[in-house]
Amino acid sequence: MDNRPIGIFDSGIGGTSIWSEIQELLPNEDCIYLADSKNAPYGEQSNERIIALSTKNVEHLLAQDCKMAVVACNTATTNAIEYLRDHYSIPFIGIEPAIKPAALRSQSKIVGVLATKGTLSSSLFHSTSKNHAAGITILEQQGTGLVELIEAGQLQSPELFGLLESYMTPMLEQGMDHLVLGCTHYPYLIPVLRKILPKNVTIIDSGRAVAKQTKNVLEKFNLLADLNKKGKHQFYTNINKKVLAGILTPFNMESNVNFLDF
Numbered sequence: 597m598d599n600r601p602i603g604i605f606d607s608g609i610g611g612t613s614i615w616s617e618i619q620e621l622l623p624n625e626d627c628i629y630l631a632d633s634k635n636a637p638y639g640e641q642s643n644e645r646i647i648a649l650s651t652k653n654v655e656h657l658l659a660q661d662c663k664m665a666v667v668a669c670n671t672a673t674t675n676a677i678e679y680l681r682d683h684y685s686i687p688f689i690g691i692e693p694a695i696k697p698a699a700l701r702s703q704s705k706i707v708g709v710l711a712t713k714g715t716l717s718s719s720l721f722h723s724t725s726k727n728h729a730a731g732i733t734i735l736e737q738q739g740t741g742l743v744e745l746i747e748a749g750q751l752q753s754p755e756l757f758g759l760l761e762s763y764m765t766p767m768l769e770q771g772m773d774h775l776v777l778g779c780t781h782y783p784y785l786i787p788v789l790r791k792i793l794p795k796n797v798t799i800i801d802s803g804r805a806v807a808k809q810t811k812n813v814l815e816k817f818n819l820l821a822d823l824n825k826k827g828k829h830q831f832y833t834n835i836n837k838k839v840l841a842g843i844l845t846p847f848n849m850e851s852n853v854n855f856l857d858f
Contacts, residue, residue, distance in 0.1 A: 598819040601626035601830075602810065603662030605653040608636035608747050609833075609840050610781030611668025614691070617664070617807035619829065622814070624821045626828045628660050630858070635833040637711025637743035638671040639779070646714065652677035654684060656832075656858050663819050667691060667809060668780050669712060674718035682778065687813050692720060692779035694800045696728035702774045703796065708735045708767040711778025712743065721778075735767045739779060746781045749839040757788055764792050777801040784843070832856040 602625050604615050609631050619627060632638075632651050638646050650672045657665055664687040667673045667680070673690035681688050693715065698707045707729065715721055716736050725734050745756045767775070775797055777783060783801045793799070814820045821827070831853045833840045841850040 597822050598663050598784060599626065600661050600663040601628045602664055602666060603628050603630070603654075603657030603660070604666040604668050604802050605630040605632065605650075605657065605672075605855045606668040606780055607638035607649070607672065608633040608743065608781065609843050610743070610746065610784070611666075612831075612840070613780050613783040613801070613803050614666060614668040614797070614828075617803040618810055619827060620644055621807040622811055622821075622827070624825055624827055625814075626821065627830075628657060628662060629829070629831045630656055630856075631831065631833040632858070633747055633840075636747050637712055638669055639714035639743070641714065643675050646672055646675040647679050650680060651683075651690055652858065654680055656856070657806040658684070658686070662686070664689065664810075664813065666806065667796075668806075670779050671714035671718075674715055683755065687817060687819075689806060689813060691780065691802050691806055692724055694802045694805065695724050695734070695774045695776055698774040698776045698800050699729040699732045702732060704771045704773040704846050705731060706733045706735065706771045707774045707776060708737060708764075708772040709776045709778050710737050710739050710763060710782060713738050713740075715778050735761045735770060735772055739763065739766060739782065742785065743779065743781050746784055749840060749842060751784060751788070756785075757792075760785060760788055761792050764789070768793070768797070771841050772797060772825075774798045774800060798838050830854065834858050
């Protein structure tokens with residue numbers, strides 16, 4: 597039994613989509629979430645910069661006695677997680693686009709991936725595609741501008757709708773029947789995507805799989821919290837608290853959002 601918190605970080609508010617899955621599956625666990633919105637999106641940063649930012653985030657989580665770290669960012673996972681595992685002794689959970697389930701389920705054998713530049717250009721992404729998508733056509737689409745709009749709270753804006761429509765149309769024309777969301781910000785786009793995509797297109801993200809892997813690793817290392825307690829959650833952002841608080845409104849967590857200059 598280990599009642600220390602789970603640490604979670606992302607290049608902004610997107611990783612709360614991962615946090616929500618973790619707290620649903622593991623309601624006894626305390627969580628500390630860092631939103632590095634000041635440096636979002638990581639997908640536009642260099643590999644060296646992503647490693648430096650990820651290291652800074654981990655140091656903040658360790659200073660709050662976190663027992664593990666969830667890298668709730670596809671770009672940070674693909675660029676920095678091996679470095680983090682080599683330099684820190686706590687367990688790390690990473691994220692990668694859910695290409696395997698999409699490839700297994702696709703009827704048209706054409707799968708779209710919406711992700712950041714940093715994820716699509718990574719060696720981990722290409723090895724995952726090669727290992728799990730034999731015989732499948734993978735359509736890669738860089739989601740330029742989407743993270744910035746989400747971070748600004750513009751989830752229903754005409755600009756967001758227009759961008760998504762321009763990104764989806766070419767993939768639909770090529771026969772895509774599954775869309776993989778390769779950024780933890782992107783699950784917040786699902787309501788708009790539902791308006792754009794036909795019903796035969798299945799949207800897949802990694803949230804539930806990451807939560808299950810988090811539980812597996814906690815069990816493996818005997819780090820699960822006391823089952824008789826209710827988890828507590830704290831959120832930190834290094835930019836205006838309003839957007840993060842708004843995303844957390846459905847969970848009644850607005851009052852748990854704090855500013856931290858990191």
